[in-house]
Amino acid sequence: MLFRRYLVFLFLSSVACFSTTTDYDDYDGYSTTESVTSSDGFSTTVFPIADGPSCENIPKKSWLDLAVVVECSHVTLTQWTAIYTNILSYLSRLTIADTGDHTTRVSIITYNHENATVVYSFTDPQNLNRIHIALKNAISTTKLGESAKIFKGFRLAKDEIDRLKGFRIPGVVLYAATYDDSGDGNPLLASQELKMDMVKIVTISFEASNGVATPQISALASPGLALTSRDPVKNFGWAVGQLNCICPAGWTQLVIGSQADAKTYSDCFFTYTAQVLPAFTNCPQDNNLATVYTPNRLDFLRRNMSYSIEGGAFSVGLVRTDGDSPWYWQTYIENITYTNYPEFVAPPAATDAYGYLQLVNGDWKLFSDDGMTNSRPYICQTRSCDTNYVCDMQGNKHY
Template sequence: MQLFRVVVALFIALIGHVNADTVAADGVACANVPKKAWLDIAVIIQTSAPTTVPAIMLDIVSDLSSCLYQLNIGATGDHNSRVALITYDGRGAVLRHGLTDKQTFNDVRASLKEIEAIQSNDTFANMAAGLRLAMTHLNAYPSYRIQAYVVLAATYDTYATDYPFQMLNLIKQSGTKVATIAYTPSNGVFNPKIGQLASPGLDLSNHKTPQDFGRVISLMNCRCLAGQTQLVINETIYAECFTAVPAVAVSKMITCPNHGKLITAQTRNRYNFITKVLLPSILPNVTSFNVDLVRAGNNNNWNWDAFSGMIPYDNIPNFDDQPSQADSWGYLAQNQYGEWGLYADDGNSAARQYICASRACDASYKC
């Protein structure tokens, strides 16, 4: 049977200096260094009748072993990860390898081989029970590491009273990421709905190599602090986090905390994300706010002062009003029809609210 293994992502080479970052199409990419990931990761495996056919379980365990080999598994040190293995069927969930068990690749693999021998006649599998046990276990043994979940499933009962979406929403509320690995069960009918359970960009249904899993591990390690909103465009997660500042200030006097910078809108996708996704979420009633578009003098060109350095302004978005010679700072504002546009002033004339951008924690940058 074909296992649809692990998936997608992007990542940042974030080492504390702005110009060291890797810039992707619409933002700073997350660092793709799975061996340096620092995760407490729960692998949650369906072990009911659709998956415990020997050939399928052999495939699952072999592929998971290849995938987990991408991690630096260990209990001590700065850049390593701990792994918990949990199985679930119609009777509930069982912890097969815990965070307090010996954390080496060989020990985790030995537990996977025991899972391979499981047999079940249950046609129903209680995914919510697996998720609940995983969350309880990870919370009981916290560390400096970022929590993450990987769910292997072939089926789930959409009419069950213990609906998995409820548990998944609870897990995701804190910013924790969930990846799914959907595979074909014994009846040969692949369930595309399993991918809907994943965090954005972490549906693993169409990617099949251990290297894909390595990128996903890195992506799950790319996380914003509580209360921040992460840049996600077309299901690609970037290493940029946004925080609304309730105070107002003129552009020249703005200072963002934690080495942050004013938000920038240098691509059409970023502009759409900011105006259509970010603002309704974190500044729903604001009609104008500052952005980091600057020029040094009257005749100089405009530039976005982004994390990766100065990016020349290329008329995205266009200025709604032509800047005067005295104008040196950009801002976004709504017109009388509620449409957002780009304007400019001298940086001293009007105080506005603003959004600060900061760096996500990731495999290369602990925070």
């Protein structure tokens, strides 16, 4: 069965016109590097511009089940026309339809201080005009308070996603103006439940006219997916495209940076703890061993993937054909020239053809061997799904 990804968008209400805050440029692969050779014949440390290949990001080709969770309170009431037209502007970036490979289904969920309501379901006829009508009328059917419970909106979004799963990737967009964690409803816990189910969250925060921001709302977003109501439509399109960028079940996605400025890449990693000679390592579906050609990639593997490895060493995708050939990183896109990072602790012997990382005094250092002498665990690397690559959660491509 194909996995349907559900996106939940958190929209923070805003009347302000959108002005550009951050521009997201599409980048579809590895950037070229300049090769610099030192006097001893070894290349100096020159890194690719990016830490990895970006996910394809074409909003019109997204294939999502997108739950749009919208606050209904006295704060949003006076701005409702601006809010729902703002949401419609965002949704116009998608191909909304019931059927088709690169299409998105939308569910609209409103929440107040008492409960949450599905005002438009994934099973309703999918088109922008019907969504327009549902949004326009949503505020009049809701009991309003001074604040609203995001927790209730998230919980209902999760129920809607679980109940109507299909091949699309699920996601949530939250549009909110206030943050209320009083009582037994904690928005942060509810957001974590969604993320544990591999549902990414985009938050759109409303900047009130008095300039008071609500940073707790942005903290609910998946890394790098916190927007504000001042962001232009193209930024929303970029964020939605990121929701389709997800790894197969059990694999860990490469994310570089802090929560606010995180960059998600299309590389996914999985640790195999069995002891295998490097010459016989085999990653599923012709994928490759992990590549660590930048400091950020090495640091990510150190923090996220090496904890389960016993013996303090694991094989990586650095190879050469013989002692007279150059080293290179094997990837599922293209091979990358080894640029002396990380540096070998000792010069490789003529018979060495495989690289591995060894824990030395708390640091991972690069060594080499012939691939037939010492066995060790290994980390595999594969490609994530994205807007151009429709795949199931086992990583099999279908379209």
